Amino acid sequence: MSRDGSIRRRDCAMPAASADLRVRSQVEIRALLRQMVQNDIPVSLGGADLPTYSTSLWAEDSEHQVLVFSVDPKAEAVQRLVCAGDLTATAYLDNVKIQFDVDDLVLVNGRVGSVLNASYPREVFRFQRRSSFRVQPIGRGRAQACMAHPELAGRQLELRIIDLSYTGVALMLAEPLDLFQRGQRLPNVLLELDAGTRINTGLVISHVSRVEAIGGAYWRIGCELAGLDLVTERELQRYIDQTQRRSRLLTL
Structure with missing residues (x-):
């Protein structure tokens, strides 16, 4: 994400008509993320020239602006993701594809397990097309x-x-x-x-x-x-x- 909070990469690739697919309201963003947490929705983390890592959003904390993803710290892809710069999260809520940038990814090891922490997204893309349900x-x-x-x-x-x-x-x-x-x-x-x-x-x-x-x-x-x-x-x-x-x- 850029310093002004706008989504990277896709701005140049997506047509102007897709502007209405952007979700910038923090209330709406939190509602989408909470659905992902409550329903244990699979989330794919990936980037250019990186393997896709399948996980889930374990928690979202809008007050502290933190996302928490489940993780297997022994997986080879995890270290590559942590070291990578441009990452994207993709998930599906029924017939809606949710996508947002993942910034400041950090592997946190605790006594009971490990998680991936990331910054709370300031912008989310929401795609709803019958052909892609x-x-x-x-x-x-x-x-x-x-x-x-x-x-x-x-x-x-x-x-x-x-x-x-x-x-x-x-x-x-x-x-x-x-x-x-x-x-x-x-x-x-x-x-x-x-x-x-x-x-x-x-x-x-x-x-x-x-x-x-x-x-x-x-x-x-x-x-x-x-x-x-x-x-x-x-x-x-x-x-x-x-x-x-x-x-x-x-x-x-």
Whole structure:
């Protein structure tokens, strides 16, 4: 963040029409951050040429202008984040993407554990677009993507679904397999979302990133959905809408 409190980096990249997406009211900012704390919302910390670190906002203190993130101090990514300059936090509150700069990041070690402290944001970006609504599968069964990969003859991959939108899906790869590259097309992928929802689709790899999480490192495979017919699109929309409603009920 610059000395006048304005967001870095994105000012030049974002169009003028996005100005109304800025939240500068401290009351509104605190309300968003409190939702993240109370609902234990996953938060991704990252920056240019840095691995994404998945964590959560443990506490927010507007009086002392401090944010407190949960952390595994042994994770390799943590030290790199602390030493980095330009960092961004990204989280999703239902269908709203929340993003803000993370400044003055410090690793604090205590008797009962460790945390990451950062300055309270003076500005937050809030994005709300139907095409980017993302949900995390809930329920007892594990949502997964099943596919045959050309480099793994006779073996079917079953990758956990991290989150899903109307246009894309993020998958978790726990093994260090060099199988996915940006732009790669994967036909005939089966998304098993729940006991009654299975979607056949093609995928186009949009990005592959290593994520350092408290439970261990994994690879996040971001994909675009390709070749959905009208019936399948409606089925996907029904699943996403139902999952959003169930998520809200669980937080009441």
